[in-house]
Amino acid sequence: MNTPCYCAAIRSAARKTTALYDAALAPAGVNLAQYSLLRKIERLGPVSLTELASVAELDRSTVGRNVKVLERRRLVRFKSADDQREAAVGLTAAGAEALRRGEPLWNNAQRRIETTLGAEGAKRLRTLALAF
Amino acid sequence: MNTPCYCAAIRSAARKTTALYDAALAPAGVNLAQYSLLRKIERLGPVSLTELASVAELDRSTVGRNVKVLERRRLVRFKSADDQREAAVGLTAAGAEALRRGEPLWNNAQRRIETTLGAEGAKRLRTLALAF
DNA sequence: GCGACATGCGGGTATATACCCGACCCATGA
């Protein structure tokens, strides 16, 4: 990876990191993107797709499609809100269970990154990520 | 973005950076992934998909599909190699032209990243990316 | 020369991601 392109470098790092977390989370039956989304849904409680997209800094239609995958797997459920335009999404029991099973796996992945980068590197990564 | 997840942080940074470079490169008619791939094809000369995938650290089928998009736009062309299994890919005149037009745009994007991160931050980003 | 193995590729399937547009619902002002 000696590309001088910052963007290509970040994308490469993102692909490799994602592969690492996906593999780590596989026993929980979710990948990193799904785990991440499930955690946000857990944290926010029943939440609209628009708000979820805003928090995740993703396009709303992307969130809609990603949530649909989770719904198909019965990890989340749509509830009707007062405002009928909204589609409040909440965790199912299976979704909460996936989070519970995923947590130690995610922790392992986090520790592996810290081992790879060292404490100082991990801190710098966090700082750099905040700059975007 | 105060996610404690290294992976989510990197992915978010990758999405935002990609959007920045995509917008910068739009006048050249390519996005960052395509520009990056075109540069590799230029550098390696007529090259097999397998080698391209190895250099780009992407799955071979991903490279095959991405190259197909470039071929449809007449930016690259398949040539027959000695080994009939191979599909040597080379730039067309239009592909070289896209690279030429993209270069200053890409430079602008690079400089914008350096402005955002500062010289020290940019150097750290480069160092971190190498760790993956 | 021929069979076993290796190499290179395409296609199928699935997900993640983005942009645009049209449909729908609700609040507010005329």
Added chain:
DNA sequence: TCATGGGTCGGGTATATACCCGCATGTCGC
């Protein structure tokens, strides 16, 4: 009341990405 505008969503389309499988071709040992 009713039209208008803004918020919310789904769908269409395109790309990037990965894994697996099967086919074709090439190579090597015997």
